[in-house]
Amino acid sequence: MYQTNFQSITGQSPEKRSKISRSSSFTSSISTTQHNPVSMFKGSRSLITAFMVLVLFSFLVSCESDGVVGEELSPDGEQVETNTYPVTNIEEVSDNGFSGSLNNSAMGIVQDPVYGTITSSTLMKPSISKQNSGIDVFPADYSLKMMLQLNSQKYGNEASASSYKIYEINQRWRGNEIRYNNPVSVDRSVEVGSFQVTDEDSVEVSLNQPFVDRYREFFNDTTAQRDSLYRFEFPGLAIVPEDGNEKIDFVRHRFATDDTTETAVSRFFVENEQDSLIANLSAIDWGSSMERSDVPETDEGLVLHNTMEQILKIEFDLDPKDFEGVEIVNAQLILNPDPGPDAVTPSGFVRPENNLIRGHAFPSEPLSLHSEIFSQQASVGTNLNEDEEVYSLNVTQFIIDQLYGSNELTPLYFTNQQNNGLYVSTKLFGNEAAENVRPRLIITTLNPDN
Amino acid sequence: MFARLFGILTALTLLPAIAYSQSLEQDLSRAGSIYSGIGFGMPVQQNSSHTNGMGLSGVSTSSPFAPNIANPALWSRSELTQAQVTLGLTSFSASDNFSSAENSQFTFENFQFVFPLLRNQLGVSIAFSPATRSDFSRLNRGTLNNPDFSDPIDYVSTVIGAGGINRFELGLGYRLNQNFSVGYAASAHLSTLSREVTTTFSESSFQRNNQPLVVDEDITGAGFGNRFGFYAQADDALKNRDRIALSAAVTLPVSINTDRSFETFRVIEGINERISLSSDPSATEGSIKLPLEFNSGVTYYLNPYHSISAEYLFQNWNESEFSYNPTEQGYYTDRTKVGVGYQYQPFLNQESRGFFSNFRYSLGASYDDGYLTISDQEIETVMMHAGLTIPSQRNRSSIDISFNYGVRGTESSNLVKESIWGVKLSLNLAEFMFLQQRFQ
16 A cells, blocks of 8 residues: 655655545545555656746747727827917017128118118129139239129019119228128228119129229239238228119129029129130128118017027926926927018019028027027028918927926027028017917927826 | 756746746737726736636635645645646737737746645645736827818827736645635735837927837836635535535735836937936825635535536725726726536546546636726626646646637727637646655
């Protein structure tokens, strides 16, 4: 009945161990007949192997998932929500951007019923580079002419003829420093040249002999002070509009990104007695001497000039508590352009159209706003949605940095278009306008708790 | 000696494997029942490995070949040190009024280690098992309509849930006399519910670096539970060599204080940081309450080879809590499950011959009226079960393989109907351990 050495294995006598088992014929049939414990083989290899297979099973089995059901079991709450926040902290900041060394310069007079009267003169100064011109000497019998390439974009009465006179500038200036609303002084006592413009692409203007003679002296100068003397003692020319002009013409100075290879820029050139072209002389410096006056006063709307005469300073007064437990997915600043200025313009009056607004953020309050905006890349920007007539600026990252960042952020400064020498203004609806066109912030959040 | 040591090492090796299977479960097996995404997960029926083939917990079914996980009283009847681990693979074919889905899920069912302090009188059990499981994948779709958007913006949120509430249990079973046993187990319940919400928008400016927004939700917490068991048996009750066994196990409600966190990656001032969306502690604290459970059964052994079992399970889900989502808590309804099963054990009969007499065969059916009522529809489950036990020829170790097929839910009221089939594999080890060998 009991196997040898059973006690040594179990530590119990066979009688003691089987005490309970024997009391029941039912139990004994299970416990002692077939599965006598004495016969157990400790650490059965097959079962250990099976155990290991079981473990491997857990490693090897792969699961799949295909298709989705049960959308109706989703919670009732909307996980993604969009809310509109008013933007009331808006300030129009006045400044003046750089007006020189841009792609264009402006000349003319325009009386804009919305944006005021602009008087602008183009400033140009010919180069004396012998290397670039290809001539070493400017002979006395050669003439100097100005070739103005005009931008097709006009500002004002497009069909009107404009008269211009060319004078010498009588103050030192530099294209990299000159700014709008800081006009340069012009010596109007001696007229260097004059011309009229209607819708021409380019204008060729002869310059008077006394000016050419003075220029020739600098060109033919061989002293070491040649360049510095030219810079300080030869201010260049100003193309001044005659009173009565009704538009502004824009003079091209640089190739734009959308120009073709045939597109020309304004320059000077040298001709001999037979009016044959001898040399081209590029402009060494150029700019606009501009002044805006008689701006109609109004409390309505927000005006932007790409000359940075007016910049929008916007602060978002958001409470972080309003965004507790949610994640901001997207934040859009919505600005609606006011079509009013287009409605009050006289017949034939055109303005360069605005289609771009950019926002600029700075790590600290800029000392010179226009120069920082000019030199740094915009943080946000958008083109006009022409279908919806709206500017939608993605300010998501700015809002996140403002709400959760540790650095103190400056407000966002918004400018329009690029400061490229054209005069582009736009008017946006302000907070006095109808609610649906006021400046506003559309914030989309994800609430995982819903 | 070497074999015993190897057995222990194997068992120890299994523990990290079990832990890995839990992580594997979170990584891969995220496609269980869609209903497990409601609340704190779907209750996991803890069946003893030897009754899995009947689809019953085994609350009234004692076996010398496998530890019983359903009734603490039955731990008193252990003669040998036993360990068992059960793994499962379940496939779901789900459909609603709009679409269908195929999922499969690998699960770790439980691990249990039972050893006798006093042979056949006082036994101890240590077990690890999931109490609820929440493995699912779900889509939420929506459209943002705002007059300032040039076009409506569509979004799709994919919610992938994993984890559940796991139970570590330690208990004792004591045999009062030949016919009666009682048992008690204390348990620690750990909540590790996690969800990953990935939201994709049709508008690129709503994406982050063209990547969808991912928010991770975790609900963690711990609570303590108590379970009591009673077992009674009578031999030769109706006829010679028969036995009838009656039993009941009661699990008291378990309250778990939890913390919930929502985390995501957010670029702040140029630095991609993992941040918590909730900084207010009061907004993260919550509670989960597992229901009172009453599980009872009766098993009648016609003789040592044939037995019939019936079980009745009640869970008081009406009193359950899931404070984070009152809507989903409102779906909870009292659950009743009934099941019957039959087992044939020809391997116990020494006179049986033939290959098929080396196994135990199980067959069963169960009906579960569900713990959820959604849109006035009870999420019922009907299951058929079958099983095969392969006992060792040399000792009381065994392997249980069980199969089940059933249907859960309905397509009415835009709900989901699931066709479920599954296989479970249990390995039961029985060893003499902790016994002094007095002679060699």
